[in-house]
Amino acid sequence: DAGVIQSPRHEVTEMGQEVTLRCKPISGHDYLFWYRQTMMRGLELLIYFNNNVPIDDSGMPEDRFSAKMPNASFSTLKIQPSEPRDSAVYFCASSAGQGHPEYFGPGTRLLVL
Amino acid sequence: SQQGEEDPQALSIQEGENATMNCSYKTSINNLQWYRQNSGRGLVHLILIRSNEREKHSGRLRVTLDTSKKSSSLLITASRAADTASYFCATDGNDYKLSFGAGTTVTVRA
Numbered sequence: 001d002a003g004v005i006q007s008p009r010h011e012v013t014e015m016g017q018e019v020t021l022r023c024k025p026i027s028g029h030d031y032l033f034w035y036r037q038t039m040m041r042g043l044e045l046l047i048y049f050n051n052n053v054p055i056d057d058s059g060m061p062e063d064r065f066s067a068k069m070p071n072a073s074f075s076t077l078k079i080q081p082s083e084p085r086d087s088a089v090y091f092c093a094s095s096a097g098q099g100h101p102e103y104f105g106p107g108t109r110l111l112v113l
Numbered sequence: 114s115q116q117g118e119e120d121p122q123a124l125s126i127q128e129g130e131n132a133t134m135n136c137s138y139k140t141s142i143n144n145l146q147w148y149r150q151n152s153g154r155g156l157v158h159l160i161l162i163r164s165n166e167r168e169k170h171s172g173r174l175r176v177t178l179d180t181s182k183k184s185s186s187l188l189i190t191a192s193r194a195a196d197t198a199s200y201f202c203a204t205d206g207n208d209y210k211l212s213f214g215a216g217t218t219v220t221v222r223a
Binding site: 042043107 | 144
C-alpha cells in the first residue's frame with residue numbers, strides 16, 4: 001500500500017484566497033483524521049470521520065474551515081477565506097479503529113501571505 | 114487540549130547511548146502510543162501499549178506503562194544518528210480521539 005497520500009505537498013497563497021487540501025487514506029481504514037501542526041500550538045486534531053461521516057469537528061477553528069469525505073478513498077479540507085494565521089502543516093491520518101495506530105500522510109505545508 | 118506531556122522537552126546524547134523520555138497524562142486511558150517525527154515529515158507510529166499491559170518491546174524500543182502513576186516511558190537503546198527526531202506520546206480515552214503531547218526532541222551526536 002502507498003500509505004496516506006496528501007496533496008499538494010506545499011501551498012503558498014495570498015490572504016483571502018480559497019485553499020483546498022486533499023487526502024487519500026489507506027484502503028480499508030474506517031477512520032480519517034485531519035490535524036494541524038504549528039510550533040506554537042503543537043499537533044491539533046481538527047476533525048475526524050468514521051465511515052465517511054464526520055464524528056467530531058470540535059477542533060475546527062472557525063467557520064472558514066470545512067471538511068468533507070464524499071467516499072471512503074477521498075477527503076478534503078477547505079479554508080475559505082484563508083488568513084496568515086492559518087499557515088501551518090496540515091496532516092491527514094487514517095486508522096483501522098480504536099486501539100490501532102494512526103498512519104500519517106507527509107503533510108501539506110501551507111503558507112498564507 | 115493536550116493530554117500527554119513529554120519530559121524532557123529536548124535530549125542530546127552520543128551515538129550508542131540510551132535515550133529515555135517520559136510521558137505523563139491526566140485521565141484514564143485505553144491505550145497509549147508513541148510516535149516519531151523526523152524533520153519535515155509526518156508522524157510514524159512506533160509502538161502501542163494497552164492499559165492492561167506494563168511493558169512492551171519492539172526492536173531497540175522499550176515502552177513501560179504505569180497506570181497508577183499515569184505515566185509511560187520510552188527507552189531507545191544503542192541510539193543511532195537516524196534516531197534524531199521528535200517523539201510524541203498519544204493517549205486515547207472513551208472518545209477515541211488521540212491526544213498528543215508537545216514532544217521530546219532527541220538529537221543523537223555522531
